[in-house]
Amino acid sequence: RTDTMVNFWLGNQLDERLFSGWQVPYKDNIIWQDLEQRIAIASGRMPDIIVTPSDNTKEKKDSAKEFEKILEIKVKNDVMKRLVKDGLRNLHLYLRSAIKIRWDKNRGPNGDMVFELVRPQRFSMDHTATFPHDGFTADNMEMIYEWIEEPVGVVAAKFPKKKDALFQALGIIKGTPRQLIAKMKYLEVWFSFYDNEGKIIEGVAHKYNTVILGSSKNPFWDWEGYDKATETMDEQGNATVDTIYRNHFDRPRKPYIFLTYQNLGRSPIDDTSAVEQAIPLQRTVNKRGRQITEISDRAIPKIAFSGI
Secondary structure: OHHHHHHHOOOOOOHHHOOOOOOOHHHHHHHHHHHHHHHHHHOOOOOOOOOOOOOHHHHHHHHHHHHHHHHHHHHOOOHHHHHHHHHHHHHHHHOOOOEEEOOOOEOOOOOOOEEEEEEEHEEEEEEOOOOOOOOOOOOOOEEEEEEEEEEEEHHHHHHHHHHHHHHHHHHHOOOHHHHHEEEEEEEEHHHHHHHOOOOOEEEEEEEEEOOEEEEEEOOOOOOOEEEEEEEEEEOOOOOEEEOOOOOOOOOOOOOOOOOOOOOOOOOOOOOHHHHHHHHHHHHHHHHHHHHHHHHHHHOOOOOOOOOO
16 A cells, blocks of 8 residues: 555556557646645644743743743754654655654754654554554554664664674674674664553663663653752651652653554554545546547647638
């Protein structure tokens, strides 16, 4: 189904080998025209950012307004609009689309968040996954896996403890420059598991064939926190201590935003798309256009005279 939709979008709608010398391989690609117009309109209307202050003090309100301006710049720029546009195109042609959020320590002086479009052929999720209705699109997915493609040297630097095992699995002895710059694929798996009390915990693991390169709890979540003294006292007259966590959500979450549109709720993969629904219409347009063109080519010109 996705191959058919991609071919129709590209204009590969006819097998010209089936047309004889007198037939016209007529095509009028309305699918490409309409889809590109749809996603251009959608990506051009980025949502407004609203930050709610934690209380009604002037300081908190001013901070919320300043934070709104920062988020407006990050969300409503041309780069983000192109990202959304490409994501919507993937959704219409492949029935699934995802944007990954990761922290890049090399971005700027202090590091920054990076939003990346994931190729549809490189990710999937567990068979019981569905979309929740609260906007956190990955919460109902027990597992999300993605194929990562990077040079061998980069992977070895990321997982130095498993460098020898990785080289052995790849058949590398010393690691020549040519071998280190060659690209390899490995799995990045984000998964949910539960402790003895039933509390949900999010983890991530990296794997190449049978070699587990690394595994840990979700690195984008503060699991330990820090202690902060409060104004209250205990029975001995000492200040009590609260544990403060530097987290923005109420639970750890997998770093993916999934797109959906024509979905019956059975899976994160859409059940159909506007492109798929337009294919019969596209075939009719091509057929009628070919008939009109052939009739016009076969028409014999006639001269009309007006007599007395």
